[in-house]
Amino acid sequence: MPTLVSHPEEVKIVSSRFGKGATDIERYLELDGYQAARTAVEKGADWIIAEMKASGLRGRGGAGFPTGMKWSFVPKQSEKPKYVLVNGDESEPGTCKDHLILLHDPHTVIEGTIIAGLAIGAKMGFIYLRGEYRYLLTIMEKAIADAYAKGFLGKGIFGSQVDFDIISHTGAGAYEVGEESALMESLEGKRGIPRIKPPFPAVVGLYGGPTVINNAETIATVPHVLRMSGEAYAKIGSERNGGTRLFCLSGHVERPGVYELPMGYNLKKMIYEIGGGIRGGRQLKAVVPGGSSTPVLLPNEIDIGMDFDQVGKAGSMLGSGGVVVLDETVCMVEFALRTIKFYQHESCGWCIPCREGTDWLKKTLTRFHSGAGVAKDIDNIRYLAENMLGKTFCPLGDAAAMPTIAFVKKFRQEFEDHLNGKPCAYAKKPAQQPVLV
Amino acid sequence: MTTPASIETPTIFSSALAARFDKLVTLYPVRRSALIPMLLYAQDELGYITDAAIEEIAQRIGITPLEVRNVLSYYSLLRTKPVGKYHVQVCTNISCMLRGGNELFEHCKEHLGIGHKETTPDGVFSLEEVECIGACSWAPAVQVNYDFHDNLTADAVDAVLDQYRKQAGK
Numbered sequence: 001m002p003t004l005v006s007h008p009e010e011v012k013i014v015s016s017r018f019g020k021g022a023t024d025i026e027r028y029l030e031l032d033g034y035q036a037a038r039t040a041v042e043k044g045a046d047w048i049i050a051e052m053k054a055s056g057l058r059g060r061g062g063a064g065f066p067t068g069m070k071w072s073f074v075p076k077q078s079e080k081p082k083y084v085l086v087n088g089d090e091s092e093p094g095t096c097k098d099h100l101i102l103l104h105d106p107h108t109v110i111e112g113t114i115i116a117g118l119a120i121g122a123k124m125g126f127i128y129l130r131g132e133y134r135y136l137l138t139i140m141e142k143a144i145a146d147a148y149a150k151g152f153l154g155k156g157i158f159g160s161q162v163d164f165d166i167i168s169h170t171g172a173g174a175y176e177v178g179e180e181s182a183l184m185e186s187l188e189g190k191r192g193i194p195r196i197k198p199p200f201p202a203v204v205g206l207y208g209g210p211t212v213i214n215n216a217e218t219i220a221t222v223p224h225v226l227r228m229s230g231e232a233y234a235k236i237g238s239e240r241n242g243g244t245r246l247f248c249l250s251g252h253v254e255r256p257g258v259y260e261l262p263m264g265y266n267l268k269k270m271i272y273e274i275g276g277g278i279r280g281g282r283q284l285k286a287v288v289p290g291g292s293s294t295p296v297l298l299p300n301e302i303d304i305g306m307d308f309d310q311v312g313k314a315g316s317m318l319g320s321g322g323v324v325v326l327d328e329t330v331c332m333v334e335f336a337l338r339t340i341k342f343y344q345h346e347s348c349g350w351c352i353p354c355r356e357g358t359d360w361l362k363k364t365l366t367r368f369h370s371g372a373g374v375a376k377d378i379d380n381i382r383y384l385a386e387n388m389l390g391k392t393f394c395p396l397g398d399a400a401a402m403p404t405i406a407f408v409k410k411f412r413q414e415f416e417d418h419l420n421g422k423p424c425a426y427a428k429k430p431a432q433q434p435v436l437v
Numbered sequence: 438m439t440t441p442a443s444i445e446t447p448t449i450f451s452s453a454l455a456a457r458f459d460k461l462v463t464l465y466p467v468r469r470s471a472l473i474p475m476l477l478y479a480q481d482e483l484g485y486i487t488d489a490a491i492e493e494i495a496q497r498i499g500i501t502p503l504e505v506r507n508v509l510s511y512y513s514l515l516r517t518k519p520v521g522k523y524h525v526q527v528c529t530n531i532s533c534m535l536r537g538g539n540e541l542f543e544h545c546k547e548h549l550g551i552g553h554k555e556t557t558p559d560g561v562f563s564l565e566e567v568e569c570i571g572a573c574s575w576a577p578a579v580q581v582n583y584d585f586h587d588n589l590t591a592d593a594v595d596a597v598l599d600q601y602r603k604q605a606g607k
Contacts, residue, residue: 002575002587081466093530093569124466131477131514132570134583167464172477173514175568189469189498191511207466250532250573257574292531292569322573324532338534342568348511 005257015260018104025146028107036223040115048119054230056242061215062319064308073202074120080209084116084125088216091175092291094322097246098216102136106143112219131172140168175346179394180213193350194394238264241307249275252327264305283328290319293399295406331426332414336407337365343400354397357388371421382408521556521563523601526580532573561605
C-alpha cells in the first residue's frame with residue numbers, strides 16, 4: 001500500500017478524503033459525497049460550465065487546457081451519442097497521483113464523470129485505467145456497482161429524468177494510450193495509435209461521437225469545484241491557474257510523496273521544505289519538474305511558482321505534476337539515456353520521426369555512455385531531437401525530444417567528459433547505491 | 438473444465454469467465470471495445486494468451502484471429518508465451534533508478550538466478566525489467582503479478598520473494 005504523507009503547508013481538496021475509508025459509498029456520502037452531482041442535476045449544464053470556467057481549473061494530465069472551455073466546445077446538438085472519457089492511463093514516469101485518487105477516492109471520479117456528462121449532455125462515460133492498476137480497477141468496479149445500487153447511475157439518476165451509465169475499462173500496458181486519440185482507439189479495441197487532428201475529440205471522438213476526455217485528477221477535482229464554487233476554487237491558486245494540484249515528489253528528497261499544494265507554489269520550497277531537502281545533505285543537481293517529458297531545470301532555475309505559465313516561462317512545463325529531484329551523484333548522460341530508452345520502448349511506431357528518432361537517440365546515447373562516443377555525437381543527439389519536434393501526430397515525439405535537448409544544452413560539459421573512452425565519473429561512487437547495502 | 442452455463446458453443450474458459458465475456462461484449466456500443474479487457478482476463482486465467490484463446494475471442498467479437506493478434510502484439514502486458522507463477526516486474530525508470538531500481542533488478546537476477554524475461558526451471562518465478570508502473574513516490578517499486586511492493590531494499594525484496602516461494606509451496 002503506498003504511503004500517505006502530510007505537510008502543514010498542504011491544501012487538501014482532492015486528497016481530502018485520502019485515508020478516510022471513502023471507497024465505501026456510505027462513508028463517501030458522510031464526507032459530503034455526491035452532493036455536487038445532486039446539485040448539478042438540478043442546476044443543469046450552463047451552470048456547471050460557468051462554474052468550471054470561473055474555477056480556472058486546467059487539465060491535470062499535462063497540457064493544462066482550461067476544463068470549462070474544453071467542455072463548452074462540445075456541440076449541444078449531435079446526431080451521434082456524446083461520451084465522457086476519463087483518462088486513468090497514468091504512465092508518465094514520475095507520476096503516481098491518479099494511483100492514490102483511484103485507491104482512496106474512486107467515488108469522486110465517478111461523481112466527476114457524472115457532472116461532466118451532465119455538462120455536455122452525454123449519457124455514457126468510460127473510466128479507462130492502465131492495465132497495471134488492476135487492483136484499482138477492482139476497487140472502481142465495486143464503487144460503480146454501489147453507485148448503481150443507490151440510483152446515482154443508470155436510469156433517472158438521483159430521481160431525475162436523466163440517464164447516465166459508466167463503464168470501467170482496463171488497458172493492457174501502453175504509455176502511448178495516455179494520448180487522447182490513442183486512448184479512444186484503444187477503447188475501440190484497436191492498437192493505440194493516434195488519430196489525425198482535426199477533427200478534435202469534442203467534435204468527432206469515441207465511436208465518432210463528440211467526446212470530452214479528461215485526466216482522472218481533473219475529473220476528481222470537478223465535484224470539489226462545484227461544492228466550494230468555482231470562484232472560491234480559483235482563489236486558492238495563482239493567476240489563470242485555479243486551485244491545487246497533486247505534486248508527486250520523487251527521487252533524491254528526504255520525504256518523497258504525493259503532496260497537494262496550491263498552484264503556483266514555489267518549487268524550491270517544495271523540494272527543501274515539503275520534501276525535506278536533498279537526501280543525505282547532498283547537493284541538488286537538477287529537477288525534472290513535471291514528468292520525464294519536461295525539460296530539466298538547474299538549481300538556479302527552481303525559484304519559480306509551480307503553475308503552467310511560470311514553469312513555461314522558465315523554459316519547461318508543469319506537465320503531469322511529477323517532480324523528480326536529482327542530487328549530485330547522478331550521471332546526466334545515464335539519466336538522459338534512461339529517459340530516451342523509455343520513449344523508444346513506448347513509441348507506437350506510427351510516425352517515422354518518433355519511431356526512428358527515439359531509436360537513434362537510444363543507440364547513440366547507449367554508445368556514448370559506454371565510452372565509445374565521438375565529439376560530433378553531442379551535436380548529433382541534439383540535432384536528432386530537434387528534428388523530431390512538432391513532426392509527429394501526437395506529442396510523444398516532442399516528449400522524447402524536449403528533455404533530450406535540455407540535457408545536452410544544460411549539461412554539455414558532462415557529455416564532453418564522457419569522450420575519448422573516459423570512464424563515467426559517476427560510475428564508481430558508492431553514493432549511487434544508497435538504498436542497497 | 439466445467440461446462441459453460443451461459444453459452445451454447447464450447448468454450449476454453451471457465452464458466453465464470455465465459456459468462457463475464459458474454460456480458461462484456463454487450464456492454465459497449467461496439468463489441469470490439471471488449472477486446473483488450475478480454476485478452477487480459479483470458480491471460481489472467483490461462484497464464485498467457487493461447488492460440489485457442491485467440492480463436493475464441495475473435496469469434497466472440499466477430500473479427501478475425503489475425504486482427505486479434507494485431508492488437509495484442511501492441512500491448513506490453515499481453516503475452517503469447519507462459520511466464521512464471523509469480524511474474525516479478527522491476528521498475529528501473531527514472532524515479533526508481535534514482536533510488537536504486539537498477540541495483541534492485543540486478544539483485545533480483547542474482548536471487549532468482551534468471552535474467553530479463555526468463556523463468557526459473559521450477560516455473561515459480563519469472564523476471565522482467567519494466568517501465569514506470571506509477572509508484573514513483575514510493576520508489577523503488579516492484580510489481581509481482583498485479584501486486585505492488587513499494588520502498589524496497591535488497592533485504593525487503595528477498596522477504597517478498599520468499600513469501601511468494603512459500604505460497605507456491607517450494
